[in-house]
Amino acid sequence: MGETLFIVPEDMIPGGCAETALTADAGGARPPGAASGAVLHETPYGKVTQRGLALLRTAETDPRALIYAAKQAGATAVLAVARAEAVSPLLEPGDLVVPGDVIDLTRLLPPTFFVGKGYGFIRLDPPFCPVLAAALFAAAREKTPRAFRGATYVGLDGSRETTPAERRMYRTWGGDVAGAGLVPESFLARELELCYAGVTMVGEAQVDVLPALARAAAMVPHGRECGCRRAMAGARVQGLIGEDWREWVG
Numbered sequence: 001m002g003e004t005l006f007i008v009p010e011d012m013i014p015g016g017c018a019e020t021a022l023t024a025d026a027g028g029a030r031p032p033g034a035a036s037g038a039v040l041h042e043t044p045y046g047k048v049t050q051r052g053l054a055l056l057r058t059a060e061t062d063p064r065a066l067i068y069a070a071k072q073a074g075a076t077a078v079l080a081v082a083r084a085e086a087v088s089p090l091l092e093p094g095d096l097v098v099p100g101d102v103i104d105l106t107r108l109l110p111p112t113f114f115v116g117k118g119y120g121f122i123r124l125d126p127p128f129c130p131v132l133a134a135a136l137f138a139a140a141r142e143k144t145p146r147a148f149r150g151a152t153y154v155g156l157d158g159s160r161e162t163t164p165a166e167r168r169m170y171r172t173w174g175g176d177v178a179g180a181g182l183v184p185e186s187f188l189a190r191e192l193e194l195c196y197a198g199v200t201m202v203g204e205a206q207v208d209v210l211p212a213l214a215r216a217a218a219m220v221p222h223g224r225e226c227g228c229r230r231a232m233a234g235a236r237v238q239g240l241i242g243e244d245w246r247e248w249v250g
C-alpha cells in the first residue's frame with residue numbers, strides 16, 4: 001500500500017478538485033493515513049502538508065522535510081513536479097520535460113541528510129530513478145505530444161530569476177531547463193533509498209499535470225530492478241548504519 005507519493009508545488013493544488021483527480025486515477029492506492037482531507041506530517045525539518053497523494057512543496061519547505069515525510073508515510077517511490085525555465089530554445093511554455101541528469105547549482109539548500117556522518121557518498125549515475133523517469137515520461141506523453149525526456153536539469157535555489165547570461169551559460173553546459181525543486185530532493189531521496197523522478201513544467205503555463213502523475217504511479221512496476229532501494233547498502237555492509245533509517249539521519 002501507498003508505495004508512490006507525489007511532491008507538488010502548493011500552487012498546483014487548487015483544492016478539492018485536484019485531490020479527486022489524484023486519487024481517482026491511482027487505482028485506490030492511498031497511503032496509510034491519507035484520508036480525503038489534509039494530513040500534516042511532523043518531521044525534524046519542519047511540517048509538511050499532504051493532500052491526497054500529494055505532499056505540498058512551498059517556497060519555505062525544507063527539502064529534507066518532504067523526503068523525510070514521504071519515507072515516514074511508507075512510500076518507496078516519489079514522483080515530483082516543479083516549474084522550470086526553458087534553457088533550450090526548442091522548449092515552449094507548457095512543455096513537460098522529464099530530466100535524466102542534473103547540474104546542481106544550489107547554494108542555500110541542504111544537499112544531504114548526513115552532514116558530518118562520514119557516509120552517504122551515494123551513486124548519482126543516474127541522479128533520477130530510471131524506472132520512474134520512464135513511467136513519468138510515458139504518462140506525460142499520453143497527456144501531450146510536447147513531452148520530452150533525457151533532459152538536463154539545472155538545479156537552482158529559486159531565490160531569484162536567472163539572468164540572460166546565466167541562461168546562455170547553462171545552454172553551453174548542455175542544460176535544457178533550469179529551476180528549483182527537484183534538486184536536492186532527488187539526492188535526499190536516494191539517501192533514504194527512495195526511487196525518485198520528476199517532471200518539470202516549462203514557464204508559468206497552467207497544465208493539469210496531476211492526472212499524469214497518478215497515471216505514472218500506476219505504470220511503475222512493483223518488482224522494479226533499479227538500485228535505489230539499495231543505495232545505502234555499502235554503508236550498511238560496513239556497519240556504519242543499521243536498518244532503521246531514522247537513525248541514519250539523526
Ligand SMILES: [Zn+2]
Nearest residue numbers: 129195226228
Ligand atoms: Zn528506483
